[in-house]
Amino acid sequence: MKICYFTATGNSLYVARRIGGELLSIPQLMKKDEIVIEDDAVGIVCPVYCGEMPKMVREFMKKAKIRTDYFFFINTYGMQDTVAKQNAASVSQKAGLKLDYCESVVMVDNFLPGFEMKDQIDHVGEKKIEEQIDQICNAINKRETNQVDLSFKKKAEMAVVHNTMAKMILTGKSALSYIVNDDCIRCGICAKVCPANNITVSDHVEFSDHCEVCYACLHNCPKNAIHMKSEKSAVRFRNDNVSLEDIIAANE
Numbered sequence: 001m002k003i004c005y006f007t008a009t010g011n012s013l014y015v016a017r018r019i020g021g022e023l024l025s026i027p028q029l030m031k032k033d034e035i036v037i038e039d040d041a042v043g044i045v046c047p048v049y050c051g052e053m054p055k056m057v058r059e060f061m062k063k064a065k066i067r068t069d070y071f072f073f074i075n076t077y078g079m080q081d082t083v084a085k086q087n088a089a090s091v092s093q094k095a096g097l098k099l100d101y102c103e104s105v106v107m108v109d110n111f112l113p114g115f116e117m118k119d120q121i122d123h124v125g126e127k128k129i130e131e132q133i134d135q136i137c138n139a140i141n142k143r144e145t146n147q148v149d150l151s152f153k154k155k156a157e158m159a160v161v162h163n164t165m166a167k168m169i170l171t172g173k174s175a176l177s178y179i180v181n182d183d184c185i186r187c188g189i190c191a192k193v194c195p196a197n198n199i200t201v202s203d204h205v206e207f208s209d210h211c212e213v214c215y216a217c218l219h220n221c222p223k224n225a226i227h228m229k230s231e232k233s234a235v236r237f238r239n240d241n242v243s244l245e246d247i248i249a250a251n252e
Contacts, residue, residue: 001019001020001021001022001039001040001041001042001043001140002021002022002023002024002037002039002041002042002043003016003019003020003021003022003023003024003042003043003044003045004024004025004026004029004037004042004043004044004045004060004064005023005024005025005026005044005045005046005250006025006026006027006045006046006047006054006056006057006060006195006214007025007046007047007242007247007250007251008047008110008193008195008212008214008215008216008219008247008251009108009110009215009216009219009220009237009238009239009242009247010238010239010241010242010246010247011047011076011105011107011108011110011239012045012046012047012074012076013045013239013242013246013247013250014239014241014242015045015074015076015105015107015133015136016043016045016074017241018133018137019043019045019074019133019136019137019140020137021039021041021043022039024037025249025250025251026044026046026056026057026060026195027056027195027196027250027251028250029060029064030056030059030060030063034065035060035063035064035065036064036065036067037064037065037066037067037068038066038067038068039068040068040069040070041068041069041070041071041072041140041143042066042067042068042070042071042072043071043072043073043074043140044057044061044072044073044074044088045074045076046074046075046076047075047076047077047214048075048076048077048081048082048084048104049111049213049214050082051080051081051082051083051084051087052084052087053075053084053087053088053091054212054213054214055212056195056196056212058091061091061092061094061095062094062095064095066095066097070100070101070143071092071097071098071099071100071101072099072100072101072102072103072140073085073088073089073092073099073101073102074102074103074104074105074136075088075102075103075104075105076104076105076107077104077105077106077107077109078106078107078108078109078110078111078115078120079109079114079115081104081106082157083154083157084104085102085103085104085148086148086149086150086154086155086157088102088148089102089148089150090150090155093150099148100143100145101139101140101144101145101146102146102148103135103136103139103146105129105132105133105136106127106129106132107124107127107129107239108120108121108124108127108237108239110215110219110237111215112215112218112228112230112231112232112233113228113230113231113232114232115232116232116233116235117232117233117235117236117237118233118235120237121235121237177228177229177230178207178217178218178226178227178228179226179227179228179229180204180205180225180226180227181225181226181227182225183223183224183225184205184221184223184225184226185223185225186201186202186203186204186205187201187222187223188201189220189221189222189244189248190205190217190220190221190226191217192248192251192252193216193217193220193244193247193248193251193252194212194216194217194251195212195214195216195250195251196210196211196212197210198210198211198212199217205226216247216251218231218236219236219237219238220236220238220244220247221236222244224236
């Protein structure tokens with residue numbers, strides 16, 4: 001079994017590890033001229049951004065040639081997955097893949113403009129994360145299948161989410177405006193954890209124009225030196241089971 005994952009604060013990487021198999025970082029795979037993935041089972045694990053998958057995951061699905069008898073898609077999210085399963089099914093269909101199993105795991109949400117991180121962290125136990133992952137692992141091990149509703153109504157909901165909420169939140173100034181304060185020591189970690197190669201560090205930190213809105217740079221900065229005008233608090237998060245080195249290895 002092979003699992004392709006995209007991670008910023010470790011949630012999706014942790015879920016991928018719990019499922020097992022050979023783990024493949026999508027940012028690393030995207031560096032290849034050609035991506036061919038073959039196994040008896042192949043899965044994608046990635047976060048949900050306003051009902052959408054990360055842009056890079058969508059591009060990966062277009063580029064990769066995946067050959068498998070069992071294909072699954074696992075979303076990680078913090079508040080609502082809305083039409084994330086429908087998006088996964090639609091993108092898989094366009095890639096010529098039959099989506100056998102799709103599920104979502106509610107975890108800590110790292111979207112700083114929308115959530116007070118301390119509150120998210122303090123209530124993580126209520127989400128019963130391990131129980132959710134156990135159920136998913138059992139289903140995948142048994143090669144269970146389920147069906148995602150892709151009715152006209154759901155496709156209409158997907159269009160509404162994409163053209164209103166997702167587009168506004170993921171491309172607006174509040175999502176992409178970063179402030180680097182005097183605590184910055186120019187260590188370069190922000191550039192190393194960025195999956196999109198969007199950050200350059202010299203005598204200052206410079207952000208380019210192809211941000212994935214994953215917030216890996218904010219949450220993994222060792223000096224908590226990167227901020228947003230719209231953030232709910234200065235508290236940061238990384239999954240307790242994932243190290244900074246793991247994020248760097250996945251995204252650098």
